[in-house]
Amino acid sequence: MNNGRKIKVLVSVIGLDGHFTGAQIVSRFLMDAGMEVVYLGIYQTPEMIVRAAIDESVDVIGISSHASNYGQIGLLIDLMKKNDLVDVPLICGGTIPKGEAEALIKRGVSKIFPPQSTSESIIEYIVSCARG
Amino acid sequence: MISMTVQKILNGDRRTAARLIRDIDDGIPGTREILKAIHRHTGKAYVIGITGSPGVGKSTLVDQMIHGLRRSGKTVGVLAIDPTSPFSGGAILGDRIRMQRHSLDDGVFIRSLATRGQFGGLTQSTRSAIDVLDAMGKDYIIVETVGVGQDEVDIARSADTTVIVVVPGMGDHIQAIKAGIFEVGDIFVINKSDRPDAEKTLHDLRALFDIARKKLTGEGWEPPILMAEAASNRGIAELLDEIEKHRKSRKTLSHETVIHRKQAVARDELIDMIKCRLFQEALDHITSSPEFKIYLDCVTEGTKDPYSACDELLSAKLCFIGDEVNRKPDLQEYLVAQK
Ligand SMILES: Nc1nc2c(ncn2[C@@H]2O[C@H](COP(=O)(O)OP(=O)(O)OP(=O)(O)O)[C@@H](O)[C@H]2O)c(=O)[nH]1
Ligand SMILES: [Mg+2]
Numbered sequence: 001m002n003n004g005r006k007i008k009v010l011v012s013v014i015g016l017d018g019h020f021t022g023a024q025i026v027s028r029f030l031m032d033a034g035m036e037v038v039y040l041g042i043y044q045t046p047e048m049i050v051r052a053a054i055d056e057s058v059d060v061i062g063i064s065s066h067a068s069n070y071g072q073i074g075l076l077i078d079l080m081k082k083n084d085l086v087d088v089p090l091i092c093g094g095t096i097p098k099g100e101a102e103a104l105i106k107r108g109v110s111k112i113f114p115p116q117s118t119s120e121s122i123i124e125y126i127v128s129c130a131r132g
Numbered sequence: 133m134i135s136m137t138v139q140k141i142l143n144g145d146r147r148t149a150a151r152l153i154r155d156i157d158d159g160i161p162g163t164r165e166i167l168k169a170i171h172r173h174t175g176k177a178y179v180i181g182i183t184g185s186p187g188v189g190k191s192t193l194v195d196q197m198i199h200g201l202r203r204s205g206k207t208v209g210v211l212a213i214d215p216t217s218p219f220s221g222g223a224i225l226g227d228r229i230r231m232q233r234h235s236l237d238d239g240v241f242i243r244s245l246a247t248r249g250q251f252g253g254l255t256q257s258t259r260s261a262i263d264v265l266d267a268m269g270k271d272y273i274i275v276e277t278v279g280v281g282q283d284e285v286d287i288a289r290s291a292d293t294t295v296i297v298v299v300p301g302m303g304d305h306i307q308a309i310k311a312g313i314f315e316v317g318d319i320f321v322i323n324k325s326d327r328p329d330a331e332k333t334l335h336d337l338r339a340l341f342d343i344a345r346k347k348l349t350g351e352g353w354e355p356p357i358l359m360a361e362a363a364s365n366r367g368i369a370e371l372l373d374e375i376e377k378h379r380k381s382r383k384t385l386s387h388e389t390v391i392h393r394k395q396a397v398a399r400d401e402l403i404d405m406i407k408c409r410l411f412q413e414a415l416d417h418i419t420s421s422p423e424f425k426i427y428l429d430c431v432t433e434g435t436k437d438p439y440s441a442c443d444e445l446l447s448a449k450l451c452f453i454g455d456e457v458n459r460k461p462d463l464q465e466y467l468v469a470q471k
Binding site for chain 2: 004005006008027028030031032033034035036037038039040041044047048051052054055056057
């Protein structure tokens, strides 16, 4: 534990992806793990996500993706770099094809969790990067 | 270092402000010096408290208020406070969802906070966050809280105008009175007035008002009851008008009343601050002592009752609490003898 710090995570769905169930489930178990989750909801643009991450001063950004809008995630990572959010890891979860996933990791996404990932593995990863 | 941070805050730098609010919330020691330095730059913003039961439409209302205030060229800071789960200590902060259309507006700063449930901690860190937004130069600061507990009432007290939001039916207004927020309300809004029973709620509220008014100190402001439909931007202009009226009514108060109120606010603030520090430091002081460990063992094993353990610990560790009977001249020795 680093003094009184709580882990604060931004959870959002990006672009024209209306699937919010995944994001809500993740928000819920992160809360149950003692984290503070800023939940943005659906139809967020990379600009909105970056602005919220700055204003909320979060440790980690989590994007739930169930549509083929990987381009948006790429744009988000670029915008994060431009806004000096390099110390904030970007995590993605959902159905992302292998080739796309590899490209996103190369571009700077910290970790991608496929749909069958356990909540424990996600929590553990977030704790390790927020405290690392 | 401190002066640089202060300068950035005064220049309205959102990243620095955001970071500072985070550090305040997490109780990072260095923040106190920054708060001291920015305090003299505060007092310019007008603070509006929005409170009411869960789901009555507070965030939707705030969203519309931001819209209205921005149209008249005012800058706005928002603090949206959601409850911390008592089981996990975590929280889902979802108020931003309803305010997303303002998220890219440079004249708006929205920040979510969790209650965290520390003794007086909510009031403390919220007040400090208000100071930060104030120092950033925001014209209006809107604080959204779920009106359920004492802390929320305390927050209402640090607002210049407090708006209580209720909805038709469900005896919501009754709950509001129970929680004691009725007394702190300057303006009442019946939101979701598109729903049936809105008129009845208005009637009920008026009736309750007539009873409650006798208790009010008669400062020349009669809290209005407004109808609104936040989701379709109805009644928001009227709400903003009433807030301005309330603001002006405060200006016409007698010099004496103003001084009296200022003193009451300063007293509340100072006492809260003392309470908060006292609690934290005293508790740390006691629980980190070797005697605490011994007492804990004794109580666990049943060789000492918790009442005596509490009295003796307090008497020993905090010289101004307790009495001579409980104050053992040499606690360590006494405890060894006890074992
Ligand atoms: N029918 C109707 N629904 C409304 C109105 N205003 C808000 N709502 C809806 O009420 C629900 C709750 O709105 P919020 O603004 O999130 O309420 P809140 O009080 O901030 O909720 P918490 O922060 O969770 O306590 C949403 O689905 C809104 O769309 C209204 O005037 N009429
Ligand atoms: Mg809300």
